[in-house]
Amino acid sequence: KKWYAVIGDPIAQSMSPEMHEAWFRENQINASYIPVHVKADELEAAVSSLKRLGCSGWNVTVPHKTAIIPFIDKLDETASRMNAVNTVKVLEDGTLYGMNTDGQGFVRSLQEVYALGETIGNVLVIGAGGAASGISFALEDAGFGPITFTNRTFEKALQLSGGFSSGSALSFKDAESAIGKFELIVQTTSVGMNYARSGIPLDPSGITEGTIVADIIYNPFETDFLRIARESGGKTLNGIGMFVHQGALSFELWTGITPDTRKMIQSISTKLG
Numbered sequence: 001k002k003w004y005a006v007i008g009d010p011i012a013q014s015m016s017p018e019m020h021e022a023w024f025r026e027n028q029i030n031a032s033y034i035p036v037h038v039k040a041d042e043l044e045a046a047v048s049s050l051k052r053l054g055c056s057g058w059n060v061t062v063p064h065k066t067a068i069i070p071f072i073d074k075l076d077e078t079a080s081r082m083n084a085v086n087t088v089k090v091l092e093d094g095t096l097y098g099m100n101t102d103g104q105g106f107v108r109s110l111q112e113v114y115a116l117g118e119t120i121g122n123v124l125v126i127g128a129g130g131a132a133s134g135i136s137f138a139l140e141d142a143g144f145g146p147i148t149f150t151n152r153t154f155e156k157a158l159q160l161s162g163g164f165s166s167g168s169a170l171s172f173k174d175a176e177s178a179i180g181k182f183e184l185i186v187q188t189t190s191v192g193m194n195y196a197r198s199g200i201p202l203d204p205s206g207i208t209e210g211t212i213v214a215d216i217i218y219n220p221f222e223t224d225f226l227r228i229a230r231e232s233g234g235k236t237l238n239g240i241g242m243f244v245h246q247g248a249l250s251f252e253l254w255t256g257i258t259p260d261t262r263k264m265i266q267s268i269s270t271k272l273g
């Protein structure tokens, strides 16, 4: 029997195990998927143990996405550009192959919900960390843009924008003033997540009606940022779709099978909503 895993710290809250187990069942694949709590200083040992114990592949979550790179044999183009791995596949000869499905997962969830035949110009990305960079590369690859970056630490937004053909950067204050001109806004910071559950990085109430506003957070189900955007006429999208699609892409890379994402998004939404 094959087995897969997710490694992170903390890990108990992860919904990946039940998601992948459900997909294995639905597709009659005889495999299981387990959460493994790995602390930062145990990462190298954990990687060699997973390999030695015959794990076929694993997901990598906070805080190991970049730290795991020295222990991976080969990276695909996306993981290498993002300098972060969220999916590892153990190849037949034992080679550890590192990939990253986060950005593409976001784009797929956006396209699934809004059936975007065409791409969107004037994108605002809030945040300049790992999530912002992965999502922005995937948006650019899919033909979206120009992309404007805004971040609490402005220098990081400026630096990230330099990697994009049509990237530019604004302070939070200037982004707030210009917010009406964006057609897609993506909130990637951790503001409003988990324990805090309140607060906004910047005020989206000046958006133009019909603007698509996405937040990568899904717990809480609707952040303050997303609620204000919705009340201001935005079409909103929380982070459940991205979570499910990044997992679906991992599942495809491991098994070659495309799992049912719509049903999964619905069932997780019911649970958290």
Ligand code: ATR
Residues within 6 Å of the ligand: 126, 127, 128, 129, 130, 131, 132, 151, 152, 153, 154, 156, 188, 189, 190, 191, 201
């Ligand atoms: P991730 O991989 O989730 O993107 P990260 O790389 O640590 O995590 O990036 C966190 C992002 O959230 C950054 O853009 C950070 O802003 P700074 O660069 O100024 O630190 C942003 N962030 C975190 N806490 C924030 C807060 N309280 N207000 C505004 N932005 C915040």
